[in-house]
Amino acid sequence: MVIVEFAIVPLGERSLSRYVAEVVKLLERKGVKYQLTPMSTIIEVPTVGDAFEIIKEAHELMFTLGAQRVSTTIRIDDRRDRPVRMEDKVRSVMEKVHGG
Template sequence: MAAILNFAIFPMDKGSNLGDYVSKVIQHIRESGLDYQLTPMGTIIEAPTVGEALKVVEEAYEILEPISDRIYCVMNMDVKKDKSGLIKGKIASIEERIGEVNK
């Protein structure tokens, strides 16, 4: 089983330069040991279970909660019981059809 989860989370009360806050969340994701991919609009993580994926989102909230009175989070998820390696697999599937996509 694999759960691939795309999410964005950030404080809404810290102005328009949020890199200092978002980088704390990305550092935590990196330290989790899960496969992840940072994108301009969010971060994709892959976990063995839905619970582990949602735990990362909860922990991201816990990082931001002490420093913000308002936190925005959006996420979507794809769970496959018979697969793993979804982040790389989904990209490879498209690249087989049209060539390299992330130049």
């Protein structure tokens, strides 16, 4: 699995929640596992190509919703030595926090 964090910002907009809500709806329609954070969205998909396709669709959605300019930032965690899921990464840190 590939874990990808992305943030799509329609520039010049005062409130982004309606845009973010539409991206979340897109992810849910596609059955993509995601985690919404205050600053970005994280998805877990089989390949980097899958991630790029989903993010491209979400990026284009901003224009469909009326944005005139859009900035998208992407961070990719692509691990080939063993499969890692979002919750695995969080659990590993929390075990260390709590002395595990």
